[in-house]
Amino acid sequence: xxxxxxxxxxVVAIYCILVLALNIRWGYCGLLDFGVAGFFLIGAxxxxxxxxxxxxxxxxxxxxxxxxxxxWFIGLIASAVASGSLAFLxxxxxxxxxxxxxxxxxxxxAEILRYIVINEKWMTRGVQxxxxxxxxxxxxxxxxxxxxxxxxxxxxxxILALFFIIASRLFVSPFGRVLRAIREDEVVTSFLxxxxxxxxxLTFVLGGIYMGVAGALFAMYVTAIEPYQFIPTYTFLMWGxxxxxxxxxxxxxxxxxxxxMGLFIQATRFLPSIPGQPQLxxxxxYIAVGILLIVVxxxxxxxxxxxxxxxxxxxxxxxxxx
Amino acid sequence: xxxxxxxxxxxxxxxxxxxxxxxxxxxxxxxxxGPNGAGKTTLFNVITGMYKPDAGRIIFKGDDITGLSPDQxxxxxxxxxxxxxxxxxxxxxxxxxxxxxxxxxxxxxxRGIFNPVSVREQERRNLEKALEILNAMRLYELxxxxxxxxxxxxxxxxxxxxxxxxxxKMLLLDEPTAGAxxxxxxxxxxxxxxxxxxxxxxxxxxxxxxxxxMGICDKIIVMxxxxxxxxxxxxxxxxxxxxxxxxLGREA
Amino acid sequence: xxxxxxxxIAGAVLALPSLTLSLLCRNCKFFNLAYGDQMGLAAYLxxxxxxxxxxxxxxxxxxxxxxxxxxxxIFYWVIFxxxxxxxxxxxxxxxxxxxxxxxxSELAIWGPxxxxxxxxxxxxxxxxPFIMTPIQLLLIGLSFALTGGIFAMVRYTGIGRAMxxxxxxxxxxxxxxxxxxxxxxxxxxxxxxxxxxxxxxxALITTLTPWTGFITLLFLFSALxxxxxxxxxxxxxxxxxxxxxxxxxxxxxxxxxxxxxxxxAIMFVCLLFRPSGILGKExxx
Numbered sequence: 001x002x003x004x005x006x007x008x009x010x011v012v013a014i015y016c017i018l019v020l021a022l023n024i025r026w027g028y029c030g031l032l033d034f035g036v037a038g039f040f041l042i043g044a045x046x047x048x049x050x051x052x053x054x055x056x057x058x059x060x061x062x063x064x065x066x067x068x069x070x071x072w073f074i075g076l077i078a079s080a081v082a083s084g085s086l087a088f089l090x091x092x093x094x095x096x097x098x099x100x101x102x103x104x105x106x107x108x109x110a111e112i113l114r115y116i117v118i119n120e121k122w123m124t125r126g127v128q129x130x131x132x133x134x135x136x137x138x139x140x141x142x143x144x145x146x147x148x149x150x151x152x153x154x155x156x157x158x159i160l161a162l163f164f165i166i167a168s169r170l171f172v173s174p175f176g177r178v179l180r181a182i183r184e185d186e187v188v189t190s191f192l193x194x195x196x197x198x199x200x201x202l203t204f205v206l207g208g209i210y211m212g213v214a215g216a217l218f219a220m221y222v223t224a225i226e227p228y229q230f231i232p233t234y235t236f237l238m239w240g241x242x243x244x245x246x247x248x249x250x251x252x253x254x255x256x257x258x259x260x261m262g263l264f265i266q267a268t269r270f271l272p273s274i275p276g277q278p279q280l281x282x283x284x285x286y287i288a289v290g291i292l293l294i295v296v297x298x299x300x301x302x303x304x305x306x307x308x309x310x311x312x313x314x315x316x317x318x319x320x321x322x
Numbered sequence: 323x324x325x326x327x328x329x330x331x332x333x334x335x336x337x338x339x340x341x342x343x344x345x346x347x348x349x350x351x352x353x354x355x356g357p358n359g360a361g362k363t364t365l366f367n368v369i370t371g372m373y374k375p376d377a378g379r380i381i382f383k384g385d386d387i388t389g390l391s392p393d394q395x396x397x398x399x400x401x402x403x404x405x406x407x408x409x410x411x412x413x414x415x416x417x418x419x420x421x422x423x424x425x426x427x428x429x430x431x432x433r434g435i436f437n438p439v440s441v442r443e444q445e446r447r448n449l450e451k452a453l454e455i456l457n458a459m460r461l462y463e464l465x466x467x468x469x470x471x472x473x474x475x476x477x478x479x480x481x482x483x484x485x486x487x488x489x490x491k492m493l494l495l496d497e498p499t500a501g502a503x504x505x506x507x508x509x510x511x512x513x514x515x516x517x518x519x520x521x522x523x524x525x526x527x528x529x530x531x532x533x534x535x536m537g538i539c540d541k542i543i544v545m546x547x548x549x550x551x552x553x554x555x556x557x558x559x560x561x562x563x564x565x566x567x568x569x570l571g572r573e574a
Numbered sequence: 575x576x577x578x579x580x581x582x583i584a585g586a587v588l589a590l591p592s593l594t595l596s597l598l599c600r601n602c603k604f605f606n607l608a609y610g611d612q613m614g615l616a617a618y619l620x621x622x623x624x625x626x627x628x629x630x631x632x633x634x635x636x637x638x639x640x641x642x643x644x645x646x647x648i649f650y651w652v653i654f655x656x657x658x659x660x661x662x663x664x665x666x667x668x669x670x671x672x673x674x675x676x677x678x679s680e681l682a683i684w685g686p687x688x689x690x691x692x693x694x695x696x697x698x699x700x701x702x703p704f705i706m707t708p709i710q711l712l713l714i715g716l717s718f719a720l721t722g723g724i725f726a727m728v729r730y731t732g733i734g735r736a737m738x739x740x741x742x743x744x745x746x747x748x749x750x751x752x753x754x755x756x757x758x759x760x761x762x763x764x765x766x767x768x769x770x771x772x773x774x775x776x777a778l779i780t781t782l783t784p785w786t787g788f789i790t791l792l793f794l795f796s797a798l799x800x801x802x803x804x805x806x807x808x809x810x811x812x813x814x815x816x817x818x819x820x821x822x823x824x825x826x827x828x829x830x831x832x833x834x835x836x837x838x839a840i841m842f843v844c845l846l847f848r849p850s851g852i853l854g855k856e857x858x859x
Contacts, residue, residue: 119831173435287678297667
């Protein structure tokens with residue numbers, strides 16, 4: 001039972017990191033990222049390839065690139081670098097154009113990455129996916145055990161907390177101020193002397209790093225990843241969490257993530273399956289999220305926890321009030 | 323200080339600016355007038371980097387700034403305001419001003435995260451300066467209010483304050499008294515004069531209110547249909563036949 | 575050479591939806607991400623009417639188009655019109671939500687397996703180097719005819735003028751007495767119906783799954799951006815190029831599963847060097 005709860009909290013926390021990252025891109029800077037699943041995927045697969053144990057089954061011809069058996073820490077760093085680099089590459093042509101273009105490019109990027117993963121079997125084992133991804137300290141605490149779950153949960157929560165603190169400090173900093181200005185009116189911000197593309201790129205890459213790390217954590221959590229876990233549906237769910245929870249607001253992001261993903265994963269436990277139509281109930285969950293998103297957009301566009309305005313006191317203390 | 327030579331700007335088949343040359347001396351206040359559609363705002367846009375001119379050069383303090391991006395031009399020392407105020411409504415007035423300061427160490431992402439003493443010190447100093455500006459603009463009481471609540475004239479004041487915070491060498495003001503009450507107009511005029519006296523700021527101002535233009539400008543440039551019609555002192559402009567014609571049907 | 579034939583068919587199938595998507599985006603000023611799924615939905619409706627209810631194929635198509643048009647107007651009234659004041663980015667997010675809802679509804683009702691219609695099997699005809707079935711030829715012909723029809727409508731009819739006016743300058747159009755609301759509704763009617771037709775064509779040529787709509791959307795946007803957003807002729811040119819390029823990529827076995835990647839790579843390169851597209855204006859919409 002405890003193991004089950006720990007598992008749920010861990011995976012929800014991982015998705016919360018994704019929502020947080022999305023908030024940094026959209027909520028702070030107004031960047032429309034519809035390719036969250038793609039950055040998540042790159043992080044997960046990079047970590048999986050580096051961390052999982054070397055295995056003969058990976059040997060095709062001379063090359064075997066899957067399974068290096070490296071440590072979880074290296075996996076995390078590599079995922080961060082991979083995802084951040086992807087963000088950089090995607091950003092070069094798109095960040096200087098209107099926001100819609102970034103949206104379209106990221107959608108396509110995420111799907112193409114998924115296709116590459118499915119087709120380049122020599123690297124990723126295609127639809128079978130990569131298995132036996134090692135948890136941290138696997139040699140002391142085997143994967144199926146409670147201590148292993150606890151360690152991963154602790155690691156995930158620690159990273160979530162760290163990322164949250166970084167994001168919050170950025171929000172109230174002069175850097176964050178420029179981002180918020182860009183979000184509202186890019187042109188004016190530019191005329192005030194701020195190099196807008198540079199700020200956008202930094203934001204986009206930071207979001208990428210967060211998402212890559214989340215992907216690595218995810219790979220370690222499930223210990224077996226496959227392409228279907230990265231379909232565009234998950235990108236959309238992250239947006240649902242963010243909009244419903246309150247975009248522009250880190251606490252809202254986490255609230256939305258916890259609420260939607262928590263309820264989401266739980267919902268199928270309590271709703272019975274309709275015989276003959278096994279896919280009906282799960283799909284209904286997604287439909288519900290979609291409808292909820294549109295309803296929130298219409299009635300309360302700021303989400304459940306609206307964005308804070310920053311009031312500054314004379315002593316130099318900054319107070320973020322609602 | 324500013325020398326725009328032979329500027330040509332076309333949009334599709336339309337010629338918005340047709341070989342226009344203007345010169346603004348350092349420390350002077352120059353007015354730019356003309357009927358709607360004369361190309362005044364377009365000229366501002368070209369000078370400040372929003373558009374690249376199809377022909378012509380723009381020289382500022384000896385440097386060729388033609389084709390630079392708006393943020394680069396702001397860094398060089400030219401700041402402009404907009405015909406319709408574009409204040410940032412999601413932020414408070416204070417934040418709007420604080421945003422404008424240049425060379426903020428806290429704008430680097432890493433320093434933003436770690437928030438070292440140097441950043442806090444600079445923020446504190448900028449805060450003091452910002453409060454002074456807000457005070458001068460009679461907006462001090464509203465400093466922590468969202469910029470969305472301001473009246474038309476107040477928005478202009480905020481925008482001018484924001485422009486001043488960039489510590490420019492030259493200010494291009496696009497209709498700074500549009501929508502302002504008589505008192506606010508007087509305040510704007512006062513601020514402009516004071517900035518010229520105290521800091522030697524140079525001004526190029528687009529205005530429709532003749533009392534303002536005639537009152538403070540050393541020189542007035544008249545544009546019509548994308549060309550410079552004439553330039554001269556207030557008196558010369560008022561007497562000029564062509565200027566009267568260009569303003570046919572409008573108050574001259 | 576066969577690939578060239580596939581390419582032409584692909585281009586022809588993409589042409590009409592590209593054109594009307596371009597029209598929709600230009601008139602309504604945002605990228606409608608639900609468009610692909612509107613196409614797919616119409617195809618599924620035909621499936622329902624033809625296979626489940628046993629109606630004649632052509633009648634099913636007609637009914638499906640009518641329903642698609644009505645749905646389009648409903649989407650406009652319920653989702654896009656009230657959100658218009660928030661700007662194009664919010665509309666984009668909402669359209670994604672809609673796409674999501676449609677996609678999962680299809681998944682819930684029909685399941686993930688590929689579907690086919692109840693029409694008699696036809697053998698292909700050889701036309702020089704190409705092989706096409708009569709239905710495919712019919713579709714190409716219809717596609718071109720409708721494309722010409724849309725162009726004529728935009729250029730010469732009153733509603734076409736109204737569309738151009740509202741797209742160029744909404745306020746000015748209102749002042750000049752154009753019934754902008756009616757224009758928007760007509761836009762959605764026409765674009766949703768043609769989307770439906772495009773979806774049905776597609777389902778006749780390839781298999782139909784809940785993902786068909788979304789994938790087609792990616793091709794459509796590649797075509798739009800390549801041709802120049804907001805430019806109707808550009809949409810057609812883009813569609814043909816994307817269709818030809820992605821099918822011809824099948825020549826190289828290593829690229830065969832990556833047709834969509836080829837389309838996207840073209841779009842990406844286009845954004846790098848000429849974001850306004852081949853025929854586009856400097857500032858998109």
